[in-house]
Amino acid sequence: MSDDQKSSGDTGAAHSGRGAYDDASTPRDLKIKLKEQRLVIDWKDGERSEFTLAQLRRACPCATCRGEREHADENPLKILKADPTGVRVTSARLMGNYAIQFDWSDGHNTGIFDFRMLRAMGTC
Numbered sequence: 001m002s003d004d005q006k007s008s009g010d011t012g013a014a015h016s017g018r019g020a021y022d023d024a025s026t027p028r029d030l031k032i033k034l035k036e037q038r039l040v041i042d043w044k045d046g047e048r049s050e051f052t053l054a055q056l057r058r059a060c061p062c063a064t065c066r067g068e069r070e071h072a073d074e075n076p077l078k079i080l081k082a083d084p085t086g087v088r089v090t091s092a093r094l095m096g097n098y099a100i101q102f103d104w105s106d107g108h109n110t111g112i113f114d115f116r117m118l119r120a121m122g123t124c
């Protein structure tokens, strides 16, 4: 059953359990290549993760994008509508030492990418 997904609320998922940051979720070096639209993170434990920024936009953890993805299950047409192809990152900033936030060319900037989430994406 997937009822627990609905009842767990729509905020705070990215910040739950703060305090569990170890070397595997702490960047030693972080590069955003705007020209190539890529993010490269060297983690403190020696691993490296690389992402395309389009890939990150599709995984955007903000409430708006999560809502669009959830409703996409009900109406497959919305998958196409929400596809961010062509949207680019124009700038980015660190949120303390636990997350990174991007400014996208369509004005979207509410997604905060927790480093633990990025590490999990990079290893699957």
Ligand SMILES: [Zn+2]
Pocket: 060, 061, 062, 063, 064, 065, 066, 108, 110, 111
């Ligand atoms: Zn979003």
